[in-house]
Amino acid sequence: MAAGDVVFFDQWLVDVQEGVHNMETDSFKLGLTDSTTTPALTTTDPRWGAGGTTNLSTDEVTAGGNYSAGGASILNPAVTLSAGAGVFDGDDISIAQHASNPTNARWGIVYNDTAVGKNAVGYVDLGAATDLSAGAFSVTWSASGISSMNQA
């Protein structure tokens, strides 16, 4: 794993085919967690809350400043077809510097805030524990979108 890698959980492959997610009309958020738990492709039934096997929200950084509990919304989500790939994309994340911001964000967890079970979709590797009180923080998604699915 390297800083910036965006990984979608194996569980997402199941959830999306069971209709848990509507990647276009549901609301998605990026919650920040500390280094207590390292998410992985194979993390079992990851959620942002109870109801699954892995509750990633238990490791959420302390809310404060410009970071609200639950994380930042990924606005304007969309799924489009481009060159044979189904591309999921949304607006970038930007959190302004504030002295009371969390100081130990290590992972960004993308989860479905609309789904009853708050099913997690994937995660972003921030590379290292990141202090949001020291400067502005942003996640700029790939020019190719947050993720894409194609016929492999």
Place this chain on the structure above:
Amino acid sequence: MNKAAINAGPEAKALRNIGRIKTLRLAIDKRKGKGLDVASYQEELSRRLLEVDKLKEALASIDD
């Protein structure tokens, strides 16, 4: 696997603008076809197009 940039620099942001403009245009067309609201999508598209225009102007000034 796609890759995001954490605290991206100007180059990554410029490339991202191009990609996001593409997905926003496709999304707007698709949503219009479904009768869904597109106002916030159009606002984001306009904001990114403005950024690209500013970059174009800056590049043009190099050639002046």
